Amino acid sequence: MPQKRGKPSYAKKDAVWGYLFVLPAMILIAVWIIYPMIFAFRLSFMNFKYLTPEKARYVGFANYIRAFSDDTFKKALTNTFKYSLIVVPVQTIISLLLALVCNSRIKGKTFFKVAYYIPSITSALAVGTMFKFLFNQQGIINRFLSNFGFHSVSWFEDPSYALPLCMIMAIWSSVGGGMILFLAGLQDIPSSVIEAAQVDGANGFQRFLKIILPLLRPTIFFAVVTGIIGTLQVFDQAYIVSRGSGGPLDSTMTVVLYIYNKGFRTTNANMGYPSALAFLLFAIIFTLTLIQKKFFDKGAESY
Template identity: 45%
Template sequence: MAPALFVLSIFVILPILYAVFLSFHKVQLLGGIEYEFIGLRNFARLRSDERVWIALKNTIEYVAIVVPAQTILALVMAVTLNSGIRGRNLWRILYFLPTVTSSAVLTLIFMWIYNTNGLLNDFLGFLGLPTYNWLGDPAVALRSIMIMNIWSTAPFFMVIYLAALQGIPRSVYEAAELDGANGWQQFIRITVPLLKPVTFFVVAMGIIGTFQLFDQSYIFSGGTGGPNNATLTVVLLIYQAVFRTLQMGYGAAIAFSLAALIILLTLIQRRWFGGEID
């Protein structure tokens, strides 16, 4: 175990401990690294920083919409593929392609689609529907990222659901059919309850992943979180604090506050939804 523990210590444990150290200090980088102990002032500053609350609001809105949407979509796709449709191996490949594609590449493709003269507005105009400035309008910029990420992340969770569905004995459904249960009743009373542990895992992973939204927001806005802070997320704010304004201590404080929030939400979710199968 020594090699694995050594790698874990160098690349995980020591950076975390160093980040804890930074969160209690003001760091001077120019002219030599200097540390000034300031206690909890970095954490206290979070309350009065307007951009922190904007980033937190955007992130929570993103999580609240993307996690349920990608979970439901993943379950629907998994049930469809598990129903024995023709060519399901081909559909599995097509569904899973977005997951194995680079996030940066997908973002650039969607930026082309979202362009004011891009494919999406051309399609909406063809249907006689209103078009939008998907990248420049603060009202829809974050929704643009939501749509892209729901489409690209749902296939990963679909595979997890599909594996769980294939582990449910067929005899359970046959017994329900003998009792007169139709397809919808089987889904609600058999499939959904038996998938409860898997759903907990999918939702937990979804919450952790969505709270860490960074690359799409960075590429869409050029690192600014625009337009008008509409795509500013907590992780992007951490990046700006550390790499643009060189406030490493403040960035570490934001990071640990985000980690505490994710842990709290995961514990609440486990308390309410992570129990045994009913």
């Protein structure tokens, strides 16, 4: 915490520069996010339809209370947490490994960097088509798995496999972006340290744990926090796999997909309930982020 440290003599003028530097961002945020957010927050206490606002009425906390007895919402919440719990660690670890590979003395660095990054810029349509091709009942993945005695499963159709499919898709397409982030983070570490700690055996791995990981702390904190924020709002993958329905049998229903289906799939729907769900999700993510910040801050006074 800043108060604990002694303030240097130049700190006074910093306040002016501080406000100056954050002003453009804060004005844009106020206009384009906070203002519509206040509007949406008001809606969460109403029964409100955009096309017929004259019929709007306040309903108090009814929308929030309704969420607690909504089984589909609970299911969506469970799915979303499962998704986040798997995707965040896996994508962080793979991104970091890819970054280490590209930062090592490997031959053809540029090729690897481009190859690993390409999934992040491949169109969702191509990715969707490929996954349909790979993961259908007679697809390559099933044929491969059958060599090891697994039964062939219909990934898109089976309620127990559709969510894992979303996870695989998400990880596949997000690790490239994470790799770029960690590559930038690794640049702040002198190359001699990195070379010494290259993954080339147990010793190297230990050095990696003791030297590189602590130095990457701010980047990892960033990756994990934004990873959790992003995955708890997962929409695209669930939408692609289920074609928007959240099926089969709500197994790919996520919170944001549910919000979308409640408020935006039908013309002139009641916006009060989806708005309330959005603020419930907001409260959950906000709490989790505060906890993480505490956790990371505790481990590193210097940041």
